[in-house]
Amino acid sequence: MTSERYNSREAEPRWQKFWSDKHCFEAKEDVSRPKYYVLEMFPYPSGRIHMGHVRNYAMGDVIARFKRACGYNVLHPMGWDAFGMPAENAAIERGVHPKTWTYENIAAMRSQLKSMGLSLDWSREIATCDPRYYRHEQAMFLDFMKAGLVERKVSLVNWDPVDQTVLANEQVIDGKGWRSGAMVEKRELAQWFLKITDFSQDLLDALDRLEKWPEKVRLMQRNWIGRSEGMRFSFVLEDANGCELADRLTVYTTRHDTIFGASFCALSVDHELARKLSETDAGLAAFRREVSALGTSEESVERAEKQGYPLGIFARHPFKPDVRLPLYAANFVLMGYGEGAVFGCPAHDQRDLDFARKYKLPVRTVVAPRGPQANAFDVGAEAFVDKEGTDTVLINSDFLNGMTVPQAKEEVSMRFESAGIGERKVNFRLRDWGVSRQRYWGCPVPVIHCRGCGIVPVPKAELPVTLPEDVTFDKPGNPLLHHPTWKNVKCPQCGEAAQRETDTFDTFIDSSWYFARFCSPHADVPVDENAAHYWMPVDQYIGGVEHAILHLLYSRFFARAMSMTHHLDWDEPFASLFTQGMVVHETFKSASGEWVFPVDAVLKDGNWMHAKTGEALTVGGIEKMSKSKRNVIDPESIIAGYGADTARWFMLSDSPPERDIEWTEAGAEGAWKFTQRLWRLVNEAAVLPTTEFAGNWGSAATDLRRVSHKSLVAVTDDLEALRFNRAIARIYELANALGAALASGTTSPDMVAAIREAADFITLMFAPMMPHLAEACWELLGHAQPVVETPWPKPIAALIAENEVTIAVQVNGKRRDEIKLQKGLARDKVEDAVLKLDAIKRALDGKSVVKFVVVPDRIVNIVVGG
RNA sequence: GCGGGCGUGGCGUAAUGGUAGCCGCAACGGACUUAAAAUCCGUUUUUCGCAAGGAAGUGCCGGUUCGAGUCCGGCCGCCCGCACCA
Numbered sequence: 042m043t044s045e046r047y048n049s050r051e052a053e054p055r056w057q058k059f060w061s062d063k064h065c066f067e068a069k070e071d072v073s074r075p076k077y078y079v080l081e082m083f084p085y086p087s088g089r090i091h092m093g094h095v096r097n098y099a100m101g102d103v104i105a106r107f108k109r110a111c112g113y114n115v116l117h118p119m120g121w122d123a124f125g126m127p128a129e130n131a132a133i134e135r136g137v138h139p140k141t142w143t144y145e146n147i148a149a150m151r152s153q154l155k156s157m158g159l160s161l162d163w164s165r166e167i168a169t170c171d172p173r174y175y176r177h178e179q180a181m182f183l184d185f186m187k188a189g190l191v192e193r194k195v196s197l198v199n200w201d202p203v204d205q206t207v208l209a210n211e212q213v214i215d216g217k218g219w220r221s222g223a224m225v226e227k228r229e230l231a232q233w234f235l236k237i238t239d240f241s242q243d244l245l246d247a248l249d250r251l252e253k254w255p256e257k258v259r260l261m262q263r264n265w266i267g268r269s270e271g272m273r274f275s276f277v278l279e280d281a282n283g284c285e286l287a288d289r290l291t292v293y294t295t296r297h298d299t300i301f302g303a304s305f306c307a308l309s310v311d312h313e314l315a316r317k318l319s320e321t322d323a324g325l326a327a328f329r330r331e332v333s334a335l336g337t338s339e340e341s342v343e344r345a346e347k348q349g350y351p352l353g354i355f356a357r358h359p360f361k362p363d364v365r366l367p368l369y370a371a372n373f374v375l376m377g378y379g380e381g382a383v384f385g386c387p388a389h390d391q392r393d394l395d396f397a398r399k400y401k402l403p404v405r406t407v408v409a410p411r412g413p414q415a416n417a418f419d420v421g422a423e424a425f426v427d428k429e430g431t432d433t434v435l436i437n438s439d440f441l442n443g444m445t446v447p448q449a450k451e452e453v454s455m456r457f458e459s460a461g462i463g464e465r466k467v468n469f470r471l472r473d474w475g476v477s478r479q480r481y482w483g484c485p486v487p488v489i490h491c492r493g494c495g496i497v498p499v500p501k502a503e504l505p506v507t508l509p510e511d512v513t514f515d516k517p518g519n520p521l522l523h524h525p526t527w528k529n530v531k532c533p534q535c536g537e538a539a540q541r542e543t544d545t546f547d548t549f550i551d552s553s554w555y556f557a558r559f560c561s562p563h564a565d566v567p568v569d570e571n572a573a574h575y576w577m578p579v580d581q582y583i584g585g586v587e588h589a590i591l592h593l594l595y596s597r598f599f600a601r602a603m604s605m606t607h608h609l610d611w612d613e614p615f616a617s618l619f620t621q622g623m624v625v626h627e628t629f630k631s632a633s634g635e636w637v638f639p640v641d642a643v644l645k646d647g648n649w650m651h652a653k654t655g656e657a658l659t660v661g662g663i664e665k666m667s668k669s670k671r672n673v674i675d676p677e678s679i680i681a682g683y684g685a686d687t688a689r690w691f692m693l694s695d696s697p698p699e700r701d702i703e704w705t706e707a708g709a710e711g712a713w714k715f716t717q718r719l720w721r722l723v724n725e726a727a728v729l730p731t732t733e734f735a736g737n738w739g740s741a742a743t744d745l746r747r748v749s750h751k752s753l754v755a756v757t758d759d760l761e762a763l764r765f766n767r768a769i770a771r772i773y774e775l776a777n778a779l780g781a782a783l784a785s786g787t788t789s790p791d792m793v794a795a796i797r798e799a800a801d802f803i804t805l806m807f808a809p810m811m812p813h814l815a816e817a818c819w820e821l822l823g824h825a826q827p828v829v830e831t832p833w834p835k836p837i838a839a840l841i842a843e844n845e846v847t848i849a850v851q852v853n854g855k856r857r858d859e860i861k862l863q864k865g866l867a868r869d870k871v872e873d874a875v876l877k878l879d880a881i882k883r884a885l886d887g888k889s890v891v892k893f894v895v896v897p898d899r900i901v902n903i904v905v906g907g
Numbered sequence: 908g909c910g911g912g913c914g915u916g917g918c919g920u921a922a923u924g925g926u927a928g929c930c931g932c933a934a935c936g937g938a939c940u941u942a943a944a945a946u947c948c949g950u951u952u953u954u955c956g957c958a959a960g961g962a963a964g965u966g967c968c969g970g971u972u973c974g975a976g977u978c979c980g981g982c983c984g985c986c987c988g989c990a991c992c993a
Contacts, residue, residue, distance in 0.1 A: 046945095256911080256912095257911060257912075257987085257988080260910070260911065260988085261910090261911090261988060261989075263910095264909090264910070264988080264989055264990095265989080267989095267992065269992075269993085271993080292993080293992095293993065294993060295992095295993065296993075307993095347991080371991095372991085373991045373993095374991080374993080375991070375992065375993090377992085378992045378993075379992075379993065380993095382993095383993045384993085385993090386993095390993070391908080391991090392991055392993080393993085395991095468992080468993095469992095470992055586987085586988090589988080590988090590989095694919090694930090694931070695919050695920065695930090695931065695932080696919065696920075697920080700913095700920095702919085703918095703919075705918095705919090705932085707932060707933075708919080708931085708932070710932095711931070711932060712931095714945090714946095715931090717945090717946095718946090721946085766919095766920075766921090766930090766931095767920095767921075767929095767930085769930080769931085770920085770921075770929065770930035770931075771929090771930080772930095773929095773930050773931070774929075774930065777930090780947090784947080784948090847926085848926090849925075849926035850926090851925085851926080851973085851974070853973080853974090854972095854973070854974045854975095855974095856926050858926095859926065880960095883960095891973090892973060893973090894925095894973045894974075896925060896974095899925055900925045900926075900974080902925080902973050902974060903973090904973050904974095
C-alpha cells in the first residue's frame with residue numbers, strides 16, 4: 042500500500058492559519074478553570090532566530106499544548122526584549138535608526154516564530170522599546186523612589202570603555218564587560234541604584250522554598266548573595282611615635298577568634314584613609330594608581346603578588362595595647378566588601394600569610410588541631426584555615442586558650458560588645474543594582490535635574506518620557522546628551538529651566554517585569570490586579586542557565602519591589618524553572634585557520650573538504666553554536682527543508698532537555714523519516730475497512746490495546762516531568778507496535794478497532810511536539826474536531842493492569858532465568874514454581890539453600906551456600 | 908582555592924536499590940527493484956563455544972546489601988559556576 046508523502050510545506054502554513062483564524066491560543070481569564078502560565082525567556086530581536094530559540098520554544102510549546110489538552114486555561118505569550126546595544130551599534134555602523142533596525146528584526150523573527158507553529162497568544166505581544174510598555178516602567182520607578190527603593194549616589198562604577206557606559210557588577214565577567222569584552226575601568230559617577238540589598242536576606246531565605254528550581258541555580262544565587270556572619274570593630278590608631286590619632290580604623294572579620302594572631306592591618310587603596318594620606322604622600326599616590334590600573338580580572342589576580350604600602354601608622358591590638366600592628370594600603374583588599382579594611386592574621390589566612398612572608402611580618406599560630414601536640418603546631422607555607430571544626434583548639438591566645446573556634450568567636454564578640462568597640466554584623470556580597478546607562482536605546486530615567494529643586498521626578502501625568510527620534514550617532518557617548526533640545530525642560534516644581542536626566546535604564550529592568558505585563562498587556566496601569574492575581578506566578582519558566590544570576594535575581598527583586606508598591610501580590614515570579622541545555626555542533630576549520638560553515642563542509646572518501654574550494658578541512662570540537670565559530674545551522678533553512686515539526690521533533694528527541702544536544706544532519710534526517718513513517722501508518726490505519734464490531738476483543742487486539750494505553754500513561758508522566766526524550770522513545774515503541782499490527786494484515790473487526798485506537802492515541806500523543814502533522818493525521822482519521830480542541834485521552838485501567846508478571850530469578854544475585862507468574866501469587870507458590878525451572882535446578886545442583894528472597898511481582902533471589 | 912554536576916555499547920541515551928543497555932543514530936545482512944532512492948525484515952556490549960550454554964561488563968579501589976549503574980568512603984578524568992569577599 043502506498044500513500045502520498047506528507048507535505049509539510051503545504052500543510053504547516055495551512056494549519057497555522059487555521060489556528061490563527063479560530064483564535065485558538067488567545068487566553069482569557071476564567072476563574073472557573075485552573076490556569077497554567079508557561080513562559081519561555083523572550084528573545085532579543087537580533088534579526089533571526091537560532092537553534093537555541095527553536096529548542097527553547099519547542100519545549101515551551103509542548104508544555105503549553107499538553108496542558109491545554111489536559112484542561113488547563115493556558116497563557117503562553119511572546120514578546121521582545123527590544124532595547125539594547127546591538128541596535129545602537131547597527132546605527133553607528135550602518136546608519137540605520139535603532140528603532141527601524143529593531144522593528145524590522147522583530148517583524149522578521151515574528152514570522153520565523155510563526156513558521157514554527159507555536160501555540161502563542163500573539164494578541165498579548167509586547168516590545169520593551171514600545172512607549173506603551175516603558176511608560177509603566179517609568180511609573181513604577183517613580184513608585185519605587187517613593188518607597189525608598191531608589192538611590193542616587195556618587196560611586197566608583199564599572200566603566201566599559203568600548204560601549205561607553207556603566208555596567209552592573211553582575212555584568213562584569215572576569216574583569217571584562219559582558220557584551221564588549223573590554224577591560225572594565227573604575228570611574229566615579231553619580232548613578233541611579235535600585236536597592237536590591239534591602240532584600241538580601243529575603244532573596245536568600247526564599248531560595249529554600251523554590252523547590253521547583255534547579256538546585257544549581259539556587260546555589261549560584263546563594264553564592265552570589267554571599268551572606269557571612271562576622272564582626273565589625275575598630276582599632277585605635279597611633280603614629281610612629283605612639284601618639285594616638287583622631288581616626289579609628291574599622292574592619293570587618295569573620296575570624297575574630299584569631300585576633301591574637303593579628304600581625305598587621307591592611308586597607309584598600311580606595312579606602313578613605315588611604316586617599317587622605319595620598320594627598321601628602323607621593324609614594325602612596327603612585328601605589329594607588331598602580332593598583333587601580335591592574336584591575337581585578339582572574340588573570341591579574343592570579344599573577345599579581347600581594348603588595349602593600351606601609352602607611353607609617355599603627356593599630357593598637359584591642360586586648361594587648363602594647364602590641365602595635367603596622368598599617369598598609371594593600372592591593373588585595375577590596376573596597377566593595379565589608380569596611381574595605383581588614384586585620385591580617387597570617388597563620389590562618391592564605392593571603393595574609395603570603396603578605397606576611399613578603400614583608401617579614403610575624404606569623405603567630407593561634408588555632409591548632411586538638412591534641413597533645415597542639416601547642417607545638419606551626420603553619421608552614423600553607424595557612425591553617427579550618428573554621429568550624431570542633432577538633433581544633435585555640436593556642437597562644439591569652440584568655441581564649443583551650444577554646445574551640447566557635448567558643449572563641451563568642452567570647453571575643455562579647456568582649457568587643459561590652460567594651461563598645463564592635464558589634465556582630467552580617468555582611469552580604471550582593472551590591473545595590475546600578476541601573477544608569479549612558480546610552481540612547483533604552484528606557485529614559487524619568488527625572489529632571491533642577492538647579493533650585495534638585496532631583497525632581499517627572500509627574501506621572503507627563504509619562505511616558507519618550508526617546509527623541511532625531512538623534513545622531515556620529516560622536517562617541519550618549520546621543521541623548523548631545524541632542525540639541527530634548528533635555529531642556531521646565532522644572533515641574535518651580536518652572537525654571539531644568540534638564541532631563543539623559544541616562545537610560547539598564548535593559549535588565551525591562552526584562553524584570555515583562556512576565557507580569559503579559560497578564561494584562563494593554564492595561565493602562567503596569568499590571569492589572571485581577572489579571573495578575575489570576576495568572577501569576579509563572580507556572581513553568583524555561584530558558585538558558587546563563588541567566589541563572591542576572592535576569593532571575595533581578596526579576597525576583599522586582600517582584601518584591603512591585604509587591605511593596607502594590608503592583609503585584611506575588612514575591613516569587615517563577616514557581617518552577619527549567620534551564621535547558623545548549624545546541625552544539627561540530628566545528629570545521631580550513632588549513633588557513635578560518636572557521637567554515639557546516640553547510641560548506643562535505644565528506645568525501647572519509648575526509649572533510651570545502652564544498653566550494655575543495656580545500657581540506659579539519660574537524661574541531663563540538664561546541665555551542667556561535668557566529669564566531671561559524672558552526673551554526675539556520676533554523677529557517679531547516680524549517681523550509683524538513684518542516685517545523687521535524688525540527689521541533691529532533692530538538693526534543695535523544696538528549697534529555699537539560700543537557701546539550703548536538704545538531705547532526707543524520708539526526709534531522711532521522712526525525713524527518715519518522716514524520717513520514719507516522720503519516721504512512723496513520724494513512725494505512727485510516728483506510729482499513731470498518732465493519733460492525735460487537736466489542737469482543739481477541740488477544741492480539743487486546744495486546745495492541747495494552748501497548749496503546751500503557752504508552753499513554755508513560756507519555757503523560759514523561760510530559761508532566763518534562764522528559765521529552767523519554768516520551769519520544771515511548772511514541773517510537775507504539776509506532777513499532779502499530780506498524781507490526783498493520784503488517785500482520787488482519788482485518789478482523791476487533792483488530793481494526795484496536796489499530797484505529799492506536800492511531801488515534803499516537804496522534805494525540807505526538808501532537809504537542811508535531812502539531813501540524815497531528816492535525817493532518819487527525820483529520821485523516823475522520824475526526825470532526827481539530828486536535829487543539831480535543832482533550833488528552835484517558836487510559837482504561839483494566840488495560841494497564843497486569844495479571845501476569847515476568848519475574849527474574851537470581852541465584853546468589855546472578856540472573857539465571859525468568860518466569861511468568863500470576864500477579865500477586867503467594868510466596869510459597871512462587872518458590873515452588875521457581876524451583877521447577879531447569880536453569881535453577883542446574884544452578885542449585887548440590888548446594889543448600891540459605892535464604893529465599895522473594896520480592897513480590899519483581900524478583901526472586903536464592904542465596905545458596907557451599 | 909571554594910561549590911556543583913557528570914562518567915553506561917561505535918554514537919545520542921534508558922534503567923522507583925531488583926532481568927544493565929528501552930528508543931534512536933550509525934553499521935552489517937536480507938526482501939522489494941532492471942537499478943538506485945525510499946520502504947520493510949533481521950543482526951549488532953565484549954568474549955569462549957558449531958550449538959546448547961557459560962564468563963566478564965556501567966571510569967578506578969573499597970564498603971553497605973540477599974541484590975549496587977543507582978547508596979556510602981577514597982581516588983582518576985571531564986564539564987559548569989564563583990573567586991584576593993576578610
